[in-house]
Amino acid sequence: MSEAETDEPTFVVTKVNRVRRRHERGHYDRKTIYEILDAALVCHIAYVIDGQPYCTPTAFWREGDHLYWHGSSASRMIRTQAQGIPVCLTVTHLDALVMARSGFHHSVNYRSVMAFGHAHPIEDRAEKLRLMDNFIDRIYPERSKLIRQPNAQELKATTLMGMEIETASGKVRNTHVGDEEADYAAVPAWSALYPVTQVLGEASECPRQLPGLAVPEGMADYVPGATVDSVMTKAYRKTFGG
Numbered sequence: 001m002s003e004a005e006t007d008e009p010t011f012v013v014t015k016v017n018r019v020r021r022r023h024e025r026g027h028y029d030r031k032t033i034y035e036i037l038d039a040a041l042v043c044h045i046a047y048v049i050d051g052q053p054y055c056t057p058t059a060f061w062r063e064g065d066h067l068y069w070h071g072s073s074a075s076r077m078i079r080t081q082a083q084g085i086p087v088c089l090t091v092t093h094l095d096a097l098v099m100a101r102s103g104f105h106h107s108v109n110y111r112s113v114m115a116f117g118h119a120h121p122i123e124d125r126a127e128k129l130r131l132m133d134n135f136i137d138r139i140y141p142e143r144s145k146l147i148r149q150p151n152a153q154e155l156k157a158t159t160l161m162g163m164e165i166e167t168a169s170g171k172v173r174n175t176h177v178g179d180e181e182a183d184y185a186a187v188p189a190w191s192a193l194y195p196v197t198q199v200l201g202e203a204s205e206c207p208r209q210l211p212g213l214a215v216p217e218g219m220a221d222y223v224p225g226a227t228v229d230s231v232m233t234k235a236y237r238k239t240f241g242g
Contacts, residue, residue, distance in 0.1 A: 008030075009029055009030055009031070010028045010029045010030065011028045011029075011030070011033070011165075011167050011168050011169065012028075012167065013028055013169075014167060016116055016167055017114065017116060017167045017168055017169040018169070019169050019171055022171075022173075025171050025172055025173055026169055026170070026171055027169065027170035027171065027172060028168075028169055028170070032170050032172070033113050033115075033168050033169070033170045034062065035233070036091060036093065036111045036112065036113045036170055036172075037062050037067070037091055037113055037115070038062060038232065038233055038236040038237075039093065039111075039229035039230070039232050039233045039236075040060075040091040040093065040229070040232060041059055041060075041139065041228070041232055042057055042058070042059055042060075042091075043057070043058060043059075043060045043067075043069070043089050043090060043091045044056065044057050044058075044089070044090050044091075045058060045060075045069065045077075045081075045087050045088070045089050045090075046087065046088045046089075046090070047077070047080065047081060047085055047086075047087045047088075047119075048085070049076065049080050054077070056077050058070075058071065059135075059139075060089065061134070061135055061138040061139075061236070062236075063131075063134065063240060065164060065165050066162055066163065066164050066165065067089055067115060067117070067162070067163045067165060068122075068131055068134075068135070068160060068161065068162050068163075069160075069161050070132075070135065070158055070159065070160045070161065071158075071159055071161070072157060072158070072159070073156065073157055073158065073159045074157075075159075078121075078159045078161065081119035081121075081161055082119070082120070082121040082159065082161070084118050084119065084120055085118065085119060086116070086117070086118050087116075087117065087118070087119045087163060088114055088115070088116050089114075089115045089116075089117075089163065090112065090113065090114050090115070091112060091113045092110055092111070092112040093110060093111040093112070093229055094108060094109075094110055094196050095108075095109040095110055095111065095174070095195065095196055095197075096108060096109035096193050096194060096195050096196055097193070097194040097196060098175075098176070098177055098193050098194075099177065099190075099191050099192050099193070099194075100177050100178065100179050100183075100191055101177075101179045101180075101183040101184070101187040101189045101191055102179065102180065102183060102187070105177070105178060105179050105180070107173065107178075108173070109173050109174050109175070109193075110171075110172070110173055111170070111171075111172050112170065112171045112172070113168060113169070113170045113171075114168060114169055114171075115163075115165045115167075115168040116165070116166055116167050116168065117163040117164050117165055117166045117167075118163065118164075118166070119161050119162070119163050120161065120162055120163070121159055121160065121161055121162075122159075122160040122161070122162055125155075128155070128160050129149070129150070129155075131160050131162075132144075132150060132158070132160065134239065134240075137218075137235075137239045138235060138236060138239050138240070139232070139235055140216075140218060140219065140235070141218035141219075141235050141238040141239050142216065142217070142218040142238075143216065143218060146216060176193050177191050177192070177193060179191070197227045198227065198228040198229070199224075199225050199226060199227055199228065200222060200223065200224055200225065200226050200227075200228065200231065201224055202224045203215075203222070203224075218238070221234045221235065
């Protein structure tokens with residue numbers, strides 16, 4: 001846990017973040033919630049514009065108790081969120097498909113988080129540049145030192161949004177087939193659990209690569225067959241510690 005994080009190990013359970021369905025799968029401790037967030041790269045952010053709900057997928061990252069994402073300065077999502085509206089940021093990892101002996105008990109294994117807060121734009125130029133570097137390094141450790149810094153037009157065209165996590169909850173299913181007891185003997189349906197992982201493929205180098213360039217040390221974990229969530233977790237820890 002970084003110095004930017006609170007000393008409180010768990011989020012207070014409220015009517016907003018309480019897990020109601022299958023409450024035994026709920027998690028409110030920061031360790032579990034932050035591990036799920038840090039293993040992900042893409043989130044979905046829900047918000048309301050003029051009474052109409054929207055849910056936008058985007059890349060994100062966490063620093064301490066804050067979440068960050070970016071977008072075009074001209075986008076409706078960014079312009080609306082910049083007004084300080086409440087948002088809900090969610091992440092889901094699909095871990096397995098579960099085939100049971102009844103439709104009701106078919107399921108999936110997953111790790112998920114719902115984080116709540118109010119969005120705000122990052123206005124300070126130095127802080128914005130720092131966060132833009134962190135965004136790159138969060139995915140590709142130490143890469144911000146190798147690449148060109150954003151120019152004035154790129155900086156103007158990009159808005160960085162931040163959100164303090166006011167409250168959050170995680171929900172995890174990690175179990176095998178679970179049927180009604182009578183169905184195990186009475187229903188002759190083949191049943192199983194299929195693990196699901198997202199893995200990296202072989203790197204396809206840029207056709208205009210300058211000669212003599214080696215793979216950066218920060219990319220050592222990016223090997224074919226590595227799971228994306230493990231690579232994201234390692235990249236996060238290399239950049240932010242923990």
